[in-house]
Amino acid sequence: GAGVSQSPRYKVAKRGQDVALRCDPISGHVSLFWYQQALGQGPEFLTYFQNEAQLDKSGLPSDRFFAERPEGSVSTLKIQRTQQEDSAVYLCASSLNWGSLNEQFFGPGTRLTVL
Amino acid sequence: AQSVAQPEDQVNVAEGNPLTVKCTYSVSGNPYLxxxxxxxxxxxxxxxxxxxxxxxxxxxYGFEAEFNKSQTSFHLKKPSALVSDSALYFCAVRASNTGRRALTFGSGTRLQVQP
Incomplete structure (x- = not known):
């Protein structure tokens, strides 16, 4: 596709449910990033991958959050036992190269609401 | 730690007038903005x-920004605003001297251009 796509666009979960959010990066992009954007705030870094390797997961808020990119393309962010504070927009971004200074291209986000 | 400040939650400007959206940053070493x-x-x-x-x-879209090292600022500017420029604007920084690739974002500034 022409850009980064994310699915679902909207997700409503009951507290305690597990959710999985999908990101399809731009074809050929090596780097993939996940950010969390709370209402009225800027995006905050969660984790990133170079190909299939998760090189930084320092932003994941708890061990309930898990991300993978097994084949170096599509990525999934999984949140176990969701809590109300997990409600946010989850943004995925991809970038062409690891070592370069290419800008990150963002998807439209998945809006997660935990009831 | 790196940080970004966007001191204005909202900027209002009339169509055709110049606009400025302010951003200051804090980072170790030289910044990428x-x-x-x-x-x-x-x-x-x-x-x-x-x-x-x-x-x-x-x-x-006709936007420009000026990097000022002594003032640690990177203000966004446009000589003549359009109604279609109304949106939420985010400034972001990355340190050049670390392996960390994630961006740190400001909290955003809403630009409202009145016809």
């Missing part, structure tokens, strides 16, 4: 970046 724009229900779109070289950077 970015501006993104966010329209409702859409992902962040890249506007421009400063890596090195000329302090005045020109970007998409």
């Amino acid at each position: 970015f501006w993104y724009v966010q329209y409702p229900n859409r992902g962040l779109q890249f506007l421009l970046k400063y890596i090195t070289g000329d302090n005045l950077v020109k970007g998409s």
